[in-house]
Amino acid sequence: MDINEALIKYCLRLGDDAMILGHRLSELCSNGPYLEEDIAMTNISLDLFGQTRMMYTTAGEIEGKGRTEDDFAYKRLEPEFQNVLLVEQPNGHFGNTMARQMVFSVFYYHLFTELKGSSNEKLAAFAAKSLKETTYHMRHACEWIVRLGDGTEESHWKVQDALNEIWSYRHELFEKDEVEETLIENGIIPDSASFKPAFDSSLQEVLDRATIVEVTEGWKATGGRRGHHSEHLGHILPIFQSIPRTYPNSKW
Amino acid sequence: MSADNQFPQWEVFIQSKTGLPFKHVGNVHAPDSEMALQNARDLYTRRQEGTSIWVLPTNEIVASNPDDSDAFFDPAEDKIYRAATYYTMPEGAKHI
Numbered sequence: 001m002d003i004n005e006a007l008i009k010y011c012l013r014l015g016d017d018a019m020i021l022g023h024r025l026s027e028l029c030s031n032g033p034y035l036e037e038d039i040a041m042t043n044i045s046l047d048l049f050g051q052t053r054m055m056y057t058t059a060g061e062i063e064g065k066g067r068t069e070d071d072f073a074y075k076r077l078e079p080e081f082q083n084v085l086l087v088e089q090p091n092g093h094f095g096n097t098m099a100r101q102m103v104f105s106v107f108y109y110h111l112f113t114e115l116k117g118s119s120n121e122k123l124a125a126f127a128a129k130s131l132k133e134t135t136y137h138m139r140h141a142c143e144w145i146v147r148l149g150d151g152t153e154e155s156h157w158k159v160q161d162a163l164n165e166i167w168s169y170r171h172e173l174f175e176k177d178e179v180e181e182t183l184i185e186n187g188i189i190p191d192s193a194s195f196k197p198a199f200d201s202s203l204q205e206v207l208d209r210a211t212i213v214e215v216t217e218g219w220k221a222t223g224g225r226r227g228h229h230s231e232h233l234g235h236i237l238p239i240f241q242s243i244p245r246t247y248p249n250s251k252w
Numbered sequence: 253m254s255a256d257n258q259f260p261q262w263e264v265f266i267q268s269k270t271g272l273p274f275k276h277v278g279n280v281h282a283p284d285s286e287m288a289l290q291n292a293r294d295l296y297t298r299r300q301e302g303t304s305i306w307v308l309p310t311n312e313i314v315a316s317n318p319d320d321s322d323a324f325f326d327p328a329e330d331k332i333y334r335a336a337t338y339y340t341m342p343e344g345a346k347h348i
Contacts, residue, residue: 034259036280036291043294140290147283 006182007120008059009082010189012072013179013225014126015055016083019073020233021104022048023240024091033094040140044101047133051126058122074244078234079227086169086221088232095155095162098144103166105138106202107173114190123188142206149210160212167217175225261310262288264295266302274306282307 025045032038056069086104091097112134115127148159174192176184183189207215223229244250259281265274277296282288288307297305316324332338 034281036282036295040291040294043298136290136293143286143290147287 001178001182003182003186003188004062006179007188008062009179010183011055011059011062011123013082015052015059015072016081017087017104018048018055019052020081020083020236021087021100022046022052023236024087024089024100025097028091028097037094041097044137044140047137051130051133054126054129058126070244074241078229078237081229081233081237082225082227083229083233084169084172084221084224085230086166086172086224088224088230088236089166089169090232092162093158094144095148095159096165098141098148099159099162099166100169101137101141102145102206103170103173103203105134105141106206107170107199108134109138110195110199110202111190111192114195118188119186120188145206146209149207149212156211159210160215163207163212163215164217167215168219169221171220172222172224175222177225259283262292262307263310263313264288264292265306265308266292266296267304267306268302270303274304277301279310280307285309 022045025041025048028038029042029045030038032041052073053069056072059072060067060069086100089096089100109131112127112131116124116131118124118127145159145163148155150156174196176192180189180192184191260283261279261281262285263279264277266277267274280288280291280295282291285307289305292305292307296302328334
C-alpha cells in the first residue's frame with residue numbers, strides 16, 4: 001500500500017474513533033449523574049472533537065482533493081467509518097460509560113506515548129498534544145472504576161457487569177491490517193503489539209485497586225476497521241448528520 | 253436540592269502563577285479529595301486560570317461569626333498608627 005494512502009486511512013481511523021466516542025459523551029451533556037461530572041464528561045467530549053478535527057483536516061490535506069473535516073464527518077456513510085466497535089457502544093449506566101472510557105483512554109495513552117516520536121511531523125504533534133488530554137481522560141475514568149469497584153455492593157456488581165460487557169471490545173484496538181503494517185514498516189507508527197503488555201498491566205492495576213477479581217469475556221469484537229459496525233453506529237449517524245443532510249452546504 | 257443526595261463539598265483555591273497567593277474561586281462537590289481536584293480542574297482551570305489547585309473540605313473551614321464583627325474588627329478603627337501611611341517620611345530617606 002502507498003504510504004500516503006495508508007496515512008490518510010490511519011488519520012481517518014483515529015478521527016473516527018475520537019468523533020464517535022466524543023458524540024457518545026456529548027449525549028450525556030445535561031444528563032450527568034451530578035453537575036461536576038456532567039461538565040467533566042462534556043469536557044472530555046470536546047477534547048475528542050478537537051482530536052477529530054486535527055485528524056480529519058490532516059487526512060484531507062494529505063489527500064489533496066479539497067475534502068474538509070466536515071466532509072469526512074457529515075458526508076460519509078456507515079460502512080465508510082472505520083472506528084472500533086468499542087466507541088459506538090451505548091452509554092448505559094455510569095459504570096458502562098466509565099468502563100468504555102477507561103479501555104479507550106488507556107489504549108490511546110500508550111499509543112500516543114509512542115506516536116509522539118513519529119517521523120511524521122503531523123502525527124507526532126497530534127500525539128504530543130492529545131497525550132496530555134488523554135492522560136487526564138484516563139485518570140478520570142480509572143479513578144471512577146476504582147471507586148465504583150471498591151464502593152458499595154451495588155456499584156461493585158454494576159461495574160463488574162460493565163467490565164464483563166466491554167472487555168471483548170478491547171482486542172480490536174490492537175488489530176493490524178495493510179494500513180497499520182505499511183506505516184509500521186516505514187517507522188511512522190509504533191507496532192501496537194509493543195505496548196500491549198503495558199496496556200494490560202495498566203488495566204490490571206486499576207482492576208486490582210477496584211477489587212475486581214476477574215473479568216469474564218466470551219468473544220472478540222472485530223469488524224469496525226473494515227466498516228462492519230454494530231447496529232449502534234446506524235443510529236448515531238442519522239442524528240449526527242441530520243442537519244448537514246437536511247440543509248446541504250448551509251452556513252451558520 | 254436536598255443536602256443528603258450530594259457528595260461532600262470542597263472549597264477550591266487556585267494559584268494563577270508560581271509564587272502568587274492562592275485565591276478562593278468557588279466550590280465543588282466530590283466523593284473524595286482526588287475527585288475534588290479533578291472536578292476543580294474541570295470547572296475552574298479551563299481557560300488557563302491557574303498552575304496549581306488546592307481543595308479543602310468545606311466543613312473543615314473555621315469562620316468568624318458575623319455577630320462577632322464588632323469585637324473582631326471595630327477596635328482597629330481608631331488605631332490609624334497601625335497603617336504605614338500614618339508616618340511621615342524623614343527628610344533625606346530614600347529608597348523606602
